[in-house]
Amino acid sequence: MENITEQELELLRILQKNSRFDISELTERLNISRTSVYDKIKKLENEGYITHYAALIDPKKVGLNFTVIVNVSLISQRYDYVEEFTKHVASLSEVVEGYVTAGIFDYVLKVVVKDPEAFNEFIAKKLSVVPNISKVQSTFVMSYIKQSTVLSF
Incomplete structure (x- = not known):
């Protein structure tokens, strides 16, 4: 895990459990602004930590x-x-x-x-x-x- 902060790791933990996040909840849990949340998600996507989003079907x-x-x-x-x-x-x-x-x-x-x-x-x-x-x-x-x-x- 190179070049990733603990805050970004926590964001990954949250998103992998439910990628249909509520932005207000994320800003509160991570104690950062909406813009910072979106910027961190985009960074994690661009660096390949997040590879895609999907719905899990029964x-x-x-x-x-x-x-x-x-x-x-x-x-x-x-x-x-x-x-x-x-x-x-x-x-x-x-x-x-x-x-x-x-x-x-x-x-x-x-x-x-x-x-x-x-x-x-x-x-x-x-x-x-x-x-x-x-x-x-x-x-x-x-x-x-x-x-x-x-x-x-």
Whole structure:
């Protein structure tokens, strides 16, 4: 954390919990003017601390009732295999999170779909068409213990 004040860190803590802030509340909590709050937010955006704003949607409310953690290994870590897999997976709307990992599997994907049939179609028509996949293992999520976008710092 370079070039960031404690006041800016507190602003980040507040915004990550609710980016639909009330400017009066922020000025009071941070003990600074409205202009200073806006200036600090713009600085944090420009420096890449704040990358974007989004509304968190309950998947079940929009008919996406089935979450699956998918572990994937490639045949090889050749650059072209990795590039092709990464580009393909990044384009799939069903994949809401994806990670390059070390260990038994090369990737961990979080896939959210309507139901098991939709997941089967996702695997058959979208994931398995990527060449050079050697292994896929799926774990079906039964319930959530914790979901958060809030970082501790």
